[in-house]
Amino acid sequence: MASRDADIDKGKGRMTPIAPKMLAERIVESIVEAAARGQFLPGDRIVEAEVARQLNVSRVPVREALRLLESQGVVENIPYRGMRLMEVTPHSMKSLRKVRLALELLAAKEVQAAAAGNPALLAPLSDCVARIREAAEAGDSFHLALLDMEFHREMCGLTGNRALMQAWQPLARQLTIVVGLSTYLQDSLKFIVQEHVDLVEVLRGGDVAALEEIMEKHILEVPDAVNYERLRARGGGAVSRPGA
Structure with a gap:
């Protein structure tokens, strides 16, 4: 029994780290906040590299965050146009x-x-x-x-x-x-x-x-309508850093 417990303890040390996924979730929250504040407007392109730069993270968790948002209908990957925030019509x-x-x-x-x-x-x-x-x-x-x-x-x-x-x-x-x-x-x-x-x-x-x-x-x-020009006049800040 003691040997089996030791094996289980060793196994615990080999669990897959979860930090990257947690980071992706925080990036999702930052993108949603930016969109809700009018910093990204419906139809705007969301550039993976730019989001990573503003949030001071690598592009890998940003890519994961955008995939999650795409699955929830928040962003759309449009051929030849890139990843864009959902349209509000x-x-x-x-x-x-x-x-x-x-x-x-x-x-x-x-x-x-x-x-x-x-x-x-x-x-x-x-x-x-x-x-x-x-x-x-x-x-x-x-x-x-x-x-x-x-x-x-x-x-x-x-x-x-x-x-x-x-x-x-x-x-x-x-x-x-x-x-x-x-x-x-x-x-x-x-x-x-x-x-x-x-x-x-x-x-x-x-x-x-x-x-x-x-x-x-x-x-x-x-x-039904959102005044985008008024939003552009009032918005336009950097994306909030995860955890900020």
């Missing part, structure tokens, strides 16, 4: 919102039903709304976009429905960019806070018809 946004509404309305109904017998279930959503309010008061549109997605991720997670989460998760980074771009141009972010306050109240109230109405308004009634 009325058609693409309509399609994205339809899928999002179907998934999140299912989640909201399940959470509302569960909260009827356990109101404390909604506490994480209320906590998230408090942080959304702080981000809005600070005028931090990117942080607000992250928290907006955290709210909806939490709502989906509260269902305990693994299949639902697996379907929703790939949309999250696309949504973070879209929400970030739209909130970046808002003169006031208070209405976003109020929308989430109202949503929690409807989840707590138990009215299914009211829930359907507020979810449709929250997800579908948003502008």
Whole structure:
């Protein structure tokens, strides 16, 4: 037995390092942040070497990050044009919102039903709304976009429905960019806070018809167009370094 334990201990020392993949994830977060802040705009080319230079990393994890983003629909590898940030058009946004509404309305109904017998279930959503309010008061549109997605991720997670989460998760980074771009141009972010306050109240109230109405308004009634020229005038910084 002692010999077998020794063999296991030796085996532990030969485990595959995970640092490169963790670095790729941090690069993904940096690219998504840059896109949500308008530093990369939809359709812009994302040059592997330039991203590596700005982030002070090698090109290998950047390449891995871009592959991951491509699998999630955030970037597109277009023949003869290179890797580019996803396009944001009325058609693409309509399609994205339809899928999002179907998934999140299912989640909201399940959470509302569960909260009827356990109101404390909604506490994480209320906590998230408090942080959304702080981000809005600070005028931090990117942080607000992250928290907006955290709210909806939490709502989906509260269902305990693994299949639902697996379907929703790939949309999250696309949504973070879209929400970030739209909130970046808002003169006031208070209405976003109020929308989430109202949503929690409807989840707590138990009215299914009211829930359907507020979810449709929250997800579908948003502008289709993004003023790229205004974004270019206000954006344009370096990509944030991983972990910065």
